[in-house]
Amino acid sequence: MTTLAPQPTESKPSAVSSRNQKLIPSRPRSAGYRMGNWIVGLVLSLGGITMIAPLIWMFSTSLKTREAVFSLPPQWIPDPAQWDNYLRVWDAGPLLTGITNSAIVAVSVTVVGGAASALAAYAFAKMRLPYKGVIFLGLLTAIMVPFPTLMIPQFQIFATAGLVDTLWPLILPAIFGNIVMVFFLRQYLDSVPDSIIEAAKIDGATHLQIFWRLIFPIIRPAIAAQFILWFMAVWNDYLAPIIYLNSPEVQTLQLVIARFNATYASQTDYPLIMAASCIALVPVLTVFVIFQRQIIESIALTGSKG
Amino acid sequence: MTILEKAAPPAPDSSRPPQRVSTLHRREHRTAALFVALPVLGFVVFVAYPILFAIVTSFTNWNGITAPVANGVDNYVRMFTDQYFWKSLGNTVFMMLAIPVGLLLSLLLALAMNRKMAGTTFFRTIYYIPVISSIAAIAILWQWAYNGDFGLVNQALGYVGIDGPNWLQNPATAKPAIMIMAIWKGLGFSMLLYLAALQSVPRQLYEAAALDGASAIQQFWAITVPMLRPVTFFLVVTNIIGGAQIFVEINIMTPDGGPEYSTATLVWYIWRQAFDYLNMGYATAMSLVLGILVLAVTALQFALNRRNHFSID
Numbered sequence: 001m002t003t004l005a006p007q008p009t010e011s012k013p014s015a016v017s018s019r020n021q022k023l024i025p026s027r028p029r030s031a032g033y034r035m036g037n038w039i040v041g042l043v044l045s046l047g048g049i050t051m052i053a054p055l056i057w058m059f060s061t062s063l064k065t066r067e068a069v070f071s072l073p074p075q076w077i078p079d080p081a082q083w084d085n086y087l088r089v090w091d092a093g094p095l096l097t098g099i100t101n102s103a104i105v106a107v108s109v110t111v112v113g114g115a116a117s118a119l120a121a122y123a124f125a126k127m128r129l130p131y132k133g134v135i136f137l138g139l140l141t142a143i144m145v146p147f148p149t150l151m152i153p154q155f156q157i158f159a160t161a162g163l164v165d166t167l168w169p170l171i172l173p174a175i176f177g178n179i180v181m182v183f184f185l186r187q188y189l190d191s192v193p194d195s196i197i198e199a200a201k202i203d204g205a206t207h208l209q210i211f212w213r214l215i216f217p218i219i220r221p222a223i224a225a226q227f228i229l230w231f232m233a234v235w236n237d238y239l240a241p242i243i244y245l246n247s248p249e250v251q252t253l254q255l256v257i258a259r260f261n262a263t264y265a266s267q268t269d270y271p272l273i274m275a276a277s278c279i280a281l282v283p284v285l286t287v288f289v290i291f292q293r294q295i296i297e298s299i300a301l302t303g304s305k306g
Numbered sequence: 307m308t309i310l311e312k313a314a315p316p317a318p319d320s321s322r323p324p325q326r327v328s329t330l331h332r333r334e335h336r337t338a339a340l341f342v343a344l345p346v347l348g349f350v351v352f353v354a355y356p357i358l359f360a361i362v363t364s365f366t367n368w369n370g371i372t373a374p375v376a377n378g379v380d381n382y383v384r385m386f387t388d389q390y391f392w393k394s395l396g397n398t399v400f401m402m403l404a405i406p407v408g409l410l411l412s413l414l415l416a417l418a419m420n421r422k423m424a425g426t427t428f429f430r431t432i433y434y435i436p437v438i439s440s441i442a443a444i445a446i447l448w449q450w451a452y453n454g455d456f457g458l459v460n461q462a463l464g465y466v467g468i469d470g471p472n473w474l475q476n477p478a479t480a481k482p483a484i485m486i487m488a489i490w491k492g493l494g495f496s497m498l499l500y501l502a503a504l505q506s507v508p509r510q511l512y513e514a515a516a517l518d519g520a521s522a523i524q525q526f527w528a529i530t531v532p533m534l535r536p537v538t539f540f541l542v543v544t545n546i547i548g549g550a551q552i553f554v555e556i557n558i559m560t561p562d563g564g565p566e567y568s569t570a571t572l573v574w575y576i577w578r579q580a581f582d583y584l585n586m587g588y589a590t591a592m593s594l595v596l597g598i599l600v601l602a603v604t605a606l607q608f609a610l611n612r613r614n615h616f617s618i619d
Contacts, residue, residue, distance in 0.1 A: 037423040044418055044425075048432045051490065055435065057458050058447045070456050116344040123341035128334050132342070139345055142353045144604040146551050148573045149597030152580050152590045153356030153363070156370070176348020207337045236440035238554045239573075243581060254442040258558050261446045270450060277443040288438045292431065295438070299495065300502030 055281075062086070062274035069270045085275045092264070092272055094248045095279065098256030102283075105167055105252060106234040109174040114227050116177035118219070121185035122211050126197055136186075142179050147239065155243055169244040170252070174234070181226045188222040189215070225298030228291050232284050253280050357597075364591035369584045381591035391592065393567050394575035397481060398550060401571070404485035405545045409538065412493050416500035430501070434494035441491070445558035448487045449474065452559075474560055477568040484555050484569055496541050503537040504530070536611075543607040550600050553577065572596055 056076075061069060063081040089095060123129060124136050158169040192215065200210045216223075241252045251259070260276045288295060364381055368374035385391050415433065419426045436444065451458040454472025463470040473483040507530065515525045553573040556563070563570035563578075576596065580589035 033421075037421060040418045040421055041423060041425065044415070044429050047415065048429055051433050051436060051493070053462075054447055054451055054458060054490075055439070057451070061450070074456075074458075074461055119341040120345045123338040127338035127341070128331055129338035129342065130335065132338070135342060135346060139349050142349050144601050145353060145357065146547070146597055146600045148551055148553075148576055149360060149593045149600075150353065150356040152586055152593060153359035154352060155580075156359065156586075157351075157356070159370075173348065173352040175344075176352070177345035179345065179349075182345060207334070207341075232438060236442070238440075238442050238557075239577075242557065243577075254440055257446065258442050261449070261558065262561070273446060274450070277446050280443045281439050284438050284440060285435070288435070296430070296434070296498060299498055 058274050059278055062271055062278050064271050066269055066271060069268075082271060085271045086279075089272055089275045089279065093260050093276065094251065094256055095253075095260075095276060097249055098251055098253035099283075101167060101250060102235055102253040105170045106231050108171050109234050110227055110231045112175040113177050114181065114223065114230070116175065117181040117226075118185055118216070118223055119211060120177055121182045121189060121219075122207075122215050124182065125186045125189035126192070126194065126215075127207065139179050140183065143183075151239070151243060158244065164244055165246050165250060166244075167250060170234075170237075170240055178226075178230060181230065184226055185219055185222055188219055192218055221294070222298075224291075225294045225301075228287060228295055229298060232287060235284060360590050360594055360597075363587055364594050366587045368587035368590075370580070370586040371584070374587060377587070381588045384588060385592060385595065390567060390570065390575060391572075394563075394570045394572045397567075397569060398552065398571045398573075400481060401485050401488070401552060402546060402549045404489050405542065405549060407485075408489040408492050408545070409496055409541055411489065412496035413500050413534070415493065415497045416504055419497070419501055420504045430494075430498070433497055436491045437494040439491075441554045442558060444487070444491055445555045448483075448555075449559040452483050474569075475565055477565045480560060480564040480568045484552075484559065487555065488549075488552070492545070496545075499537050499541060500534065503534050507533045539607075539610065543603060546603050547600055550596065550603075 060076055060078060062085055063078040063083065064075075064085075065078075065082055068075060068078060124132055129135075154169070154173065155164070158164050158172075163169055163172075196214060197210055200214055205213070236254060237252075238254045238258070241255045242258075245251045245255060248256075248259075257273075257276045257280045261273050264270075264273050363374060365376060365378060366374035367377045367380070419429060452473035454460060454470070454475065457470075457473070459473065460470035471479050473479045511529050511533075512525055515529060520528065551573050552571050556569050556571050556574040557577070560569045563574060572592070573596065576589045576592045579585045579592070
């Protein structure tokens with residue numbers, strides 16, 4: 001398994017390249033390079049418009065009247081902007097319930113499952129345990145099994161337990177930990193020297209104390225990155241909720257807006273649908289804006305690990 | 307839990323004084339076993355047992371309510387003769403044609419953003435926003451964008467004088483429509499990985515090549531492309547695994563599998579057989595076939611990845 005990944009500290013691409021920059025005397029950029037930058041900038045801008053236009057159009061539609069949606073040529077800036085679509089939407093469906101349910105699932109899963117994953121990663125990386133390599137490899141096989149293969153048996157488990165149409169089927173399988181996160185944190189812990197753990201043991205610290213006082217502060221950036229990625233994945237999940245949840249009062253946000261879509265499309269109330277979709281995007285966009293650096297770094301790290 | 311119980315007796319350690327060490331080790335083993343117990347338990351209950359259950363169930367006729375009735379290999383035979391199974395499998399594979407297109411585009415983007423110029427951080431953010439947006443909201447947005455009369459896509463095409471079709475209602479365009487959306491959504495992710503890989507290519511390689519008189523294009527083929535191979539491989543594999551499981555877009559944009567089943571994917575068909583038609587046994591058999599296909603791709607990744615790393619290191 002050691003061949004799989006470089007040390008996390010090694011792959012800070014920006015740091016590496018800027019260091020190289022300093023070694024090589026920087027030569028003034030030629031006029032050709034600057035010209036090239038203009039052309040590339042133009043192409044990137046056109047591409048960027050393509051990427052963002054649908055989202056802006058979504059927001060724009062959410063501010064229109066029902067009739068204005070069908071006006072040709074289309075108006076990009078609704079006049080007057082129907083901000084009360086954003087008030088109407090809360091009464092039109094269980095949007096607030098959806099947000100609450102999604103938050104309950106995402107927070108409980110990431111907090112409990114994150115703690116379980118971090119402790120397991122510490123044990124796999126730094127503690128003595130017979131057959132731990134075999135156990136770890138066994139767990140890794142779970143990554144290879146796609147959820148659709150497991151969904152019918154899992155549904156049967158929860159049906160037998162009488163938990164269908166509750167949030168438990170979304171929470172329970174995940175709070176035992178996330179193998180991808182265990183894998184990632186275990187790699188990260190390789191860069192922590194064994195000697196500091198041995199020293200703490202000699203001082204009489206328990207493993208829980210060592211983890212909490214010593215290990216956790218060191219791996220906190222890695223945990224944060226994994227935490228955010230996992231949170232967004234759970235928040236955006238759709239397949240598991242659609243299998244388990246029927247009643248409006250237990251549906252997660254993604255289901256609520258999908259049902260919104262199905263209901264109001266027949267009434268051609270597109271502004272309302274788009275307002276609901278915009279609201280569904282706000283939490284993840286906020287998380288992304290706040291944690292942009294961690295998200296981008298951990299994604300880049302994931303890829304370089306292969 | 308049986309694994310852990312078996313693991314409990316510590317391996318005899320002959321190189322050290324026996325008693326003290328073994329007590330210490332035993333205590334550590336116990337704590338370590340406790341720490342890994344949760345993921346192991348989760349694995350047993352929610353992965354290992356379901357797989358066994360699925361294997362058994364795939365040989366039964368089962369509606370999910372009454373007891374399953376063994377029917378041998380009937381489900382697998384039925385799969386072979388079920389035109390909708392083949393159609394969904396074919397659609398799933400066909401949609402993977404979007405993967406090379408998306409990778410090529412994202413490589414070009416990464417090359418563009420790897421230049422020393424202002425605004426790259428801004429562009430990186432813009433291109434990445436679709437990646438983090440929820441697929442349900444994105445599917446709703448694009449469903450409306452593909453509307454034949456008032457959708458954004460046909461309006462944009464109208465500016466250049468093209469009269470676009472009613473994308474999702476037309477068997478010929480429904481699949482490409484979903485592929486375009488998938489490319490749009492995934493572009494930022496691959497671009498970011500390519501960008502990170504580009505930035506970690508040692509600059510000295512280019513300097514040396516330049517001294518030897520290699521042109522920019524020669525440098526690209528001789529240095530950049532080989533150095534990007536591990537990332538390309540990783541992206542191809544993860545995209546195939548993700549593509550094999552495409553469901554949300556289909557479920558939201560074409561709830562009935564599209565015109566003439568043209569957008570029905572394997573997971574969508576499994577889902578429909580299981581939870582709409584209550585053919586749980588048949589659906590389980592299909593989900594096992596899907597699992598084996600994905601497993602084959604993943605195993606290939608692990609096998610080839612090892613070789614990749616040797617060639618790079």
